[in-house]
Amino acid sequence: NVYVTDQNTRVQKFDSSGNFVLQFGVNGDVPGGFVTPWKVTTDSAGNVYVTDFFTNRVSKFSSGGVFQSTFGGLGTGNGQFQSGTAGVAVDSTGHIYVADPGNHRVQKFTSAGVFVSALGAPPGGSGNGQFSGPVGLAVDSSDNLYVADTGNNRIQKFDSAGTYLTQWGSSGNSNGQFTGQQGVSVDSSGQVYVADSGNNRIQIFSSTGAFLEACGSAGSADGQFSFPSDVATNAAATSYYVVERDGERVQKFGTAASPVANAGADQSVECAGATTSVTLDGTASTAGTGTINSYSWSEGANSLGTGATLAVPLPSGSHTITLTVTDTGGGSDTDDVVINIVDTTAPVINVTGANPMTVECHTSFTDPGAMATDACAGSLTVNTSGTVDPNTPGTYTIHYTASDGFNSASATRTVNVVDTTPPSISCPADIVVTLPPNSTATSMVVSYPAVSATDSCSSSVTVASSPASGSVFPMGTTTVNATATDAAHLTSTCSFHVTVLYNFAGFFQPVANPPTFNVVQAGRAIPVKFSLSGNMGLGIFAPNSPASGPVACSSNDPASNLEDTVTAGNSSLSYDPGADQYIYVWKTDPAWAGTCRQLVVQLNDGSIHHANFRFR
Structure with missing residues (x-):
């Protein structure tokens, strides 16, 4: 039902479709009477409360219009009013709020009309909780109180204890601004409707004052207003009603459902x-x-x-x-x-070049590095740690790390420093020694210079020689083999010769030594004498030695007549201990007359000795 105060000193009641139901009130400042009825509201029991601008009183009626009680009066004390009783609202507990515009306050009463408290006080003001001629009142389902602070062109909101919560509005005609707003109402969803009287429109806000929409303009057509003085919503929040002071009518509107934005899940x-x-x-x-x-x-x-x-x-x-x-x-x-x-993904580190990497010992090493990329941060700086000693064989690890600020990654490179180069070895030159004089020894101790070896990667190189220096070497030529081994077990070899010779001092008379040619009668036997400084036995010749062969005769070569010959017989070898001489009797051939030949005596120590002969 819709209750409308009428300046004809009555309240009229209509159904929701605007059909007249009843009216009540009489003319005059009497119980149940009105002089200038102003605002009207109902409580949860259906009782009707009417304020009167002239009498400064609030009258209570049943839903059927039967007068029940009244309270108020002119004055500035508690329970009194100046410039009329204006807006009225009842909360869920039955407390009655009445706007007192002349005293710039809102008074709270029990359901019996007994004063409880007041919000605001004379002379009013514009601070939080202060008022300037408040007119309209409304209470929401949480018993929060909304006050149309008309003189300040704003709406103030309080909780049921009267604590200030928030406000919105200012003077003007833009959305959210007001000019002398007279009425306020709250629907069951918490939307706040304000009768913006001076701007001839209704504005709708959220419960926190966020502007939602506005409707109406000045005029007399449907949806237009001529000083809308109050607004009320139905219980279902599907309609709201606007009363026009100057238009002398009530218009009903369906509440437009607002869209619901949904931006999707986070x-x-x-x-x-x-x-x-x-x-x-x-x-x-x-x-x-x-x-x-x-x-x-x-x-x-x-x-x-x-x-x-x-x-x-x-x-x-x-x-x-x-x-x-x-x-x-x-x-x-x-x-x-x-x-x-x-960014939950770690960077990717790509190690540049071979991994593992092999480096030859005692060469230079340069780390090829690594590159780091991240799907979010792009190219990143790579931090490197670890060292490699290219002069020392071993396994080394280089560490790479990179961070994108949220995640980190790591990688490693293995560097193997290896020694594949054998040591360098150097043998001494071949050594030739002679047996000691006046001795029958056919071997001797020989000491030779040390074999040297170096290695670029190893400070410890071992050298083994065989036979070792200081060994007993037999007569003749012996090969000494040397092996150098480094820490990587790489080897190098070299060799040299040690030759032990008889103490041969040349041929004795009658045979002259080269380059002299000994002139002798072909067919004669020639005693070839020599000494080995001791009796070495008769097996001193190498196989097939001595031997002779033709050589060219040269007139420029010196010649010596050899007179000491013997009658030709078989060649023979003997030793004269008294003279310490070997005597080899060489049988010549008569057919050699007119030729030159060279006698070649090879001893079993490997030495070769020559004597030249010219035969006549």
Whole structure:
């Protein structure tokens, strides 16, 4: 039902369709009477409360219009009013709030009309909780009180204990501004309706004062207003009613359902570079009375674009993005979605070059390094630790690390410093020694210079020679083999010869030594004498020795007549211990007359001795 105060000193009651039901009230400042009825409200029991501008009183009636009680009166004390009793509202506990515009306050009473408390005080003001000629009042389902602070062109909100909560509005005709607003109402969903009387419109707000929409303009046509002085909503919040002081009528409106914005679920998206493409999706938003005609996306003050879906590039970090939707019914709504661009993937380190890497000992080493990349941060700096000593064989490890600020990665390179080069070895020159004089020895101790060896990677190189220096060497030539071994067990070899010779001093007379040619009668036997400084036995000749062969005769070569010959017989060898001489009797051939020959005596020590002969 709809109750309307009428300057004809009555209250009229209509059904929700505007059909007259009844009226009550009489003319005059009497119980149940009115002089200038102003505001009206009902409580949960259906009782009706009417304020009177002239009498400064509040009268209570049953829903059928039967007078029950009255309270108030002119004055500034508690329970008294100046410039009329204005807006009236009843909370869920039955407490009655009455606007006292002349005293710039709102008074609270029990259901029996007993004063409880007051908000504000004369002479009024513009601070929080102060008023300037408050007129309209409304109480929501949580018993919060809304006051149309008319002189300050604002709405103030208080809790049931009278504690100031918030305010909104200022003087003007823009959305959220007022000019002498006279009425306020709250529906069951918490939306606040304000009769913006001087601007001839109704404005609708959220319970916190966020502007939602406005309707109406000056005029007498449907939906227009001529000083709308109050507004009321039905219990279902599906309709609201506006009374016009100067238009002498009540208009009924259906409440336009606002759209509901849905920006989608919060997202965590893996970073894909300096910016990451993210698709914003508002298709789950629902329309209100009309159809959605606008989707706009923003981050803070920055507009990102429009559309039910929108792909946007976002840098790393957390982003709170707001979707604002509007519909053709004039409603709008917002919703936030949090997009977290996260980096949970570690960088990738690529080791440049061979891994493991082999380095020859005692060469230079340069680390080829490594490269690090990250899907989010791009190329990264690689930190390197570890050293390699290219002069010392072994296994070394180089460590590489990189971080993208959130995750880190590591890699290693194995460097094997190896020794594949054998040591360098040097043998002494061949050695020739003679047996000691006046001795029958056929071997002797020989000491030779040390074999030297070096290695670029090893400080310890061992050398083994065989036979060793200081060994007993037999007569003749012996090969000494030397082996050098480094720490890597690499070897090098060399060899040299040690030759032990008889103590041969040349041929004795009658045979002259080269280059002299000994002139002798062919067919004669020639005693070839020599000494080995001791009796070495008769097996001193090498096999097939002595032997002779032709040589060219030269007139320039010196010659010596050899007279000491013997009668030709078989060649023979003997030793004369008294003279310490060997005597080899060489049988010559008469056919050699007129030729030159060379006698070659090879001893079993390997030495070769010559004597030249010219035969006549």
